Amino acid sequence: MARRQRVIDEDKKLELVQRMEAGETVSKLADEVGISRQRLYEWRDHLRVRGNLKSRRRGRPARVAGGLVGDLQLQSTVDPPAPQEKALTKARRRIRELEQKVGQQQVDLDFFREALRHFEEDQHRSSALGETGSSKSSKR
Structure with missing residues (x-):
């Protein structure tokens, strides 16, 4: 609850x-x-x-017989957002998008670093003394 x-x-x-x-x-x-x-x-x-x-009250406005409570009053009394407020909202949205993109790039970078580490380990093992440089053969 x-x-x-x-x-x-x-x-x-x-x-x-x-x-x-x-x-x-x-x-x-x-x-x-x-x-x-x-x-x-x-x-x-x-x-x-x-x-x-x-x-500001969140959620849906209460319903009355003729429609939503204060539906007409809200339209006439609420001023449109100031240009500064619009710019701030737009900037915050852009920041959020860029942060998400950077986060995804970090995940990708971590993945590729780990893959490169595995690849280099395999290369190092295959070039060690006593081993052949060829890939493993498939046995059936």
């Missing part, structure tokens, strides 16, 4: 981010409140980008 996350109000989040930026260890703050360190970093980034820590 999934554990329900506790709700932390905006003032407490702001206090924690300020303490974090003042130099307190993130692990200590996260343990104190019972959240992950990553959550603190998310709040800090959210504050830097949006200027506030108001949480």
